[in-house]
Amino acid sequence: MTEHSATTSAAAEPATARGEQTRQLILDTAMRLFRERGYAQTTMRAIATEAGVAVGNAYYYFASKEHLIQEFYSGSQAEHRNRSAQVLRRENDFAARLRGVLHAGIDVNAPYHSFAATFFKTAAEPTSPLSPFSAESSPAREASIALFREVLEGSTAKVDPELRRDLPELLWLAYMGVILYWVHDRSHDQTKTRTLVDGAVPLIDRLVGLSRLRVVRPVTREVIALIHALRH
Amino acid sequence: MTEHSATTSAAAEPATARGEQTRQLILDTAMRLFRERGYAQTTMRAIATEAGVAVGNAYYYFASKEHLIQEFYSGSQAEHRNRSAQVLRRENDFAARLRGVLHAGIDVNAPYHSFAATFFKTAAEPTSPLSPFSAESSPAREASIALFREVLEGSTAKVDPELRRDLPELLWLAYMGVILYWVHDRSHDQTKTRTLVDGAVPLIDRLVGLSRLRVVRPVTREVIALIHALRH
DNA sequence: GTCGTAGTTTGAACACGTTCAAGAAGGGTG
DNA sequence: CACCCTTCTTGAACGTGTTCAAACTACGAC
Numbered sequence: 001m002t003e004h005s006a007t008t009s010a011a012a013e014p015a016t017a018r019g020e021q022t023r024q025l026i027l028d029t030a031m032r033l034f035r036e037r038g039y040a041q042t043t044m045r046a047i048a049t050e051a052g053v054a055v056g057n058a059y060y061y062f063a064s065k066e067h068l069i070q071e072f073y074s075g076s077q078a079e080h081r082n083r084s085a086q087v088l089r090r091e092n093d094f095a096a097r098l099r100g101v102l103h104a105g106i107d108v109n110a111p112y113h114s115f116a117a118t119f120f121k122t123a124a125e126p127t128s129p130l131s132p133f134s135a136e137s138s139p140a141r142e143a144s145i146a147l148f149r150e151v152l153e154g155s156t157a158k159v160d161p162e163l164r165r166d167l168p169e170l171l172w173l174a175y176m177g178v179i180l181y182w183v184h185d186r187s188h189d190q191t192k193t194r195t196l197v198d199g200a201v202p203l204i205d206r207l208v209g210l211s212r213l214r215v216v217r218p219v220t221r222e223v224i225a226l227i228h229a230l231r232h
Numbered sequence: 233m234t235e236h237s238a239t240t241s242a243a244a245e246p247a248t249a250r251g252e253q254t255r256q257l258i259l260d261t262a263m264r265l266f267r268e269r270g271y272a273q274t275t276m277r278a279i280a281t282e283a284g285v286a287v288g289n290a291y292y293y294f295a296s297k298e299h300l301i302q303e304f305y306s307g308s309q310a311e312h313r314n315r316s317a318q319v320l321r322r323e324n325d326f327a328a329r330l331r332g333v334l335h336a337g338i339d340v341n342a343p344y345h346s347f348a349a350t351f352f353k354t355a356a357e358p359t360s361p362l363s364p365f366s367a368e369s370s371p372a373r374e375a376s377i378a379l380f381r382e383v384l385e386g387s388t389a390k391v392d393p394e395l396r397r398d399l400p401e402l403l404w405l406a407y408m409g410v411i412l413y414w415v416h417d418r419s420h421d422q423t424k425t426r427t428l429v430d431g432a433v434p435l436i437d438r439l440v441g442l443s444r445l446r447v448v449r450p451v452t453r454e455v456i457a458l459i460h461a462l463r464h
Numbered sequence: 465g466t467c468g469t470a471g472t473t474t475g476a477a478c479a480c481g482t483t484c485a486a487g488a489a490g491g492g493t494g
Numbered sequence: 495c496a497c498c499c500t501t502c503t504t505g506a507a508c509g510t511g512t513t514c515a516a517a518c519t520a521c522g523a524c
Binding site: 247248250286289 | 470471472473474475476
């Protein structure tokens with residue numbers, strides 16, 4: 001499963017109302033137990049029992065235990081967009097918009113911090129479909145990048161036109177960095193991650209502003225060329 | 233095991249020559265099988281059988297299957313220091329030294345790229361003792377940071393004195409970033425990671441050089457203050 | 465030589481994720 | 495109503511990581 005993926009016996013999309021209901025029941029039960037006991041301490045048997053179905057039934061709808069988490073992932077992403085929309089409507093300063101969206105991302109995920117670690121563990125594995133870089137999560141990634149495109153485009157920021165095209169992806173990458181820090185953040189209520197955001201945003205803002213200066217321009221070009229060469 | 237660590241029934245350090253021998257035999261067998269078949273495809277039973285011992289014996293010396301990998305981790309780190317030493321003796325230009333050490337890091341790990349992903353998966357989990365940020369791998373981390381301190385101190389680079397103290401840690405962090413990219417790098421012979429290093433090093437070099445300029449100084453201070461606030 | 469103890473080794477047993485062949489429900493078609 | 499076919503459900507069985515009580519080994523003390 002690790003070295004060769006692809007064999008994932010794709011779980012079924014429910015085709016009937018009954019199916020949809022069962023799927024939702026299993027998912028809700030799983031999420032509840034994950035929150036109550038943690039991911040590792042929640043067995044598939046426990047989920048099935050609590051949901052009142054057979055173990056195999058869970059595997060009819062979800063290819064694996066980890067795939068149960070992917071659901072929460074896309075759910076939280078939608079919620080992230082919602083909460084960001086408020087800030088984006090209010091602000092038009094680039095730094096304020098970026099800061100708002102980053103904080104919104106933390107807000108949305110905060111309730112799951114305790115088992116986000118487990119999710120992250122899987123996501124970090126390159127062959128995993130849950131990896132934020134994988135083809136399988138490409139739609140989710142694109143949606144997230146689109147959010148940062150909106151941060152930029154709705155703002156008054158003046159940016160090197162060539163950088164403008166790639167900046168949303170870079171901001172998304174920075175967001176991934178924030179998440180990475182957040183996952184490891186053991187401080188109370190993850191306040192340190194807030195500090196990181198509040199400290200990093202002005203720096204990014206200044207950097208982006210500088211990108212247009214004639215002296216810095218060549219460096220900007222260099223960076224852009226590099227990330228183009230590195231993209232998959 | 234995920235949410236609450238600590239319970240790790242610590243595996244024994246061999247106290248006799250016989251023990252030392254068995255431990256080494258198990259480790260060698262495991263590493264061979266990992267390379268031959270990949271991590272996931274290698275069962276503890278297979279390791280035990282091939283090594284000619286009982287399954288339980290492997291667990292006497294290694295707390296878990298993943299702990300077998302930690303051994304390779306510290307081994308590769310020693311090898312990284314060795315190989316870096318050659319470059320560090322030859323060069324005294326900061327960029328050249330940094331580039332050399334980063335490439336050495338990739339060289340050393342290249343043979344294990346196929347299953348480094350699995351290792352990384354575990355290392356990414358915050359609660360794991362294998363995490364490069366964990367207390368348990370603190371000695372390894374310190375050793376690695378020391379390597380980057382040598383990169384800096386043996387060089388002719390002029391650096392803001394306040395930054396000088398923290399720069400090695402930042403370089404180590406950049407190295408972690410390179411490794412992160414490398415793990416996900418699917419290009420032939422991971423040539424893209426080489427591109428990343430060759431592209432990023434001049435940028436870092438320029439940035440470090442700028443840190444002393446009167447205009448940039450306040451930003452430098454800001455960055456330093458931020459990373460101090462964020463350190464655990 | 466016998467005993468005691470620390471160190472080592474064993475393999476059956478356990479828990480959990482996952483699979484799969486068999487069957488049940490549901491509902492359209494004649 | 496009888497039939498078929500898709501969709502869904504079941505739970506026993508499998509493979510694998512891990513545990514543990516019991517046994518074995520080595521070796522110094524007496």
